[in-house]
Amino acid sequence: MAADIESPAKKTSENRELARRTGAPVGARKIVKPLRSIAIFGAVGALVAGIALPAFASPKPAEAAPTTLQQLAAVDAQSLVVASDATAAPLSRGTFSATTPEEIAKKKAEEAAAAAAAATAAAASAVSTSSSSSASYNSAGYALTSPGSGEVRYPLPLGSWTVSRTIGGGHNGADMIAAAGTPIYAAAAGIVRVSTENIGGYGVAVMLDSVVGGQRVQTTYPHMLYGSRQVAVGQTVSAGQLLGYVGSTGRSTANHLHFEVWVNGGLVEPISWLSANAG
CATH class of the missing domain: 2.70.70.10 (Glucose Permease (Domain IIA))
Structure with missing residues (x-):
């Protein structure tokens, strides 16, 4: 039993050796270990905050505006999607008219x-x-x-x-x-x-x-x-x-x-x- 108990003299000797190597007073040994733990936990917390918080802070993406047939065709003519609010107007032969100067002149003459x-x-x-x-x-x-x-x-x-x-x-x-x-x-x-x-x-x-x-x-x-x-x-x-x-x-x-x-x-x-x- 006596051999397992660290003697005050041995402990004092270890503290002096630690103080010699670190340049800190012998009593500072009791403070160094807690500070080291705090620093480690602080670094881990900063890392977690740097990764997680931007994700939570990202704004909700705005809903895409309806894409019209013309807008989409201008970007990719091979993919045509008509927005839900786009309607197809029926065409009849009577809706067509002369458009070229020659056609207009001919129509006026007729x-x-x-x-x-x-x-x-x-x-x-x-x-x-x-x-x-x-x-x-x-x-x-x-x-x-x-x-x-x-x-x-x-x-x-x-x-x-x-x-x-x-x-x-x-x-x-x-x-x-x-x-x-x-x-x-x-x-x-x-x-x-x-x-x-x-x-x-x-x-x-x-x-x-x-x-x-x-x-x-x-x-x-x-x-x-x-x-x-x-x-x-x-x-x-x-x-x-x-x-x-x-x-x-x-x-x-x-x-x-x-x-x-x-x-x-x-x-x-x-x-x-x-x-x-x-x-």
Whole structure:
């Protein structure tokens, strides 16, 4: 037992040796060990605070704003996501319009021509009809080409017909009275839109789509003889080409050609139009 107990003299000797090495007083040994422990715990605490506290202090990320189709496509055109508040507007053909200067100019020209044709047609409808082919009609605004150019031709041989009735009162053409079998010619070069043995009150009829003086012109040739048509749908014809022969099919009481002319979708008086353009 006596050997296990450290003697005061030995303890004092150890304290002196420690003081000699550290340069501290002998009594400071009791303070050094607690300070060392405090320093260690302080370092550990600082390390923990440096790692954990920034994570707790990080602000909550803001909610991402809805991404529109255009915004996303600008960043990555291969990935398209439509935001929940984006809606698809239905498109219809009527929403499209001319955008180029050429299209706008063409549209304005067509509208002006249609307005002029409508005004002339209204004036012509007030003109009294005549049984003579030499009757005078209002042809103002109908000229689309030079009469001597050959671009427009009379649909029947000159001197073979007379006019019994023209447009007005729901009648859309000029009735050109002629003998059965009189040849009917294309008034202008174009594409055959209709060629049929029966189309309502028109009976045997041919209809052409043409362009005269840069304007869309549609001409109609009804009441032909059965089996007399010389052209088919989709066929290209020239001005003056034979289309068929005068008859009295459909809603008709006599042999005649009911000749109709439409310019840019507007109905015009046929005899006035021929007078201004045919040669």
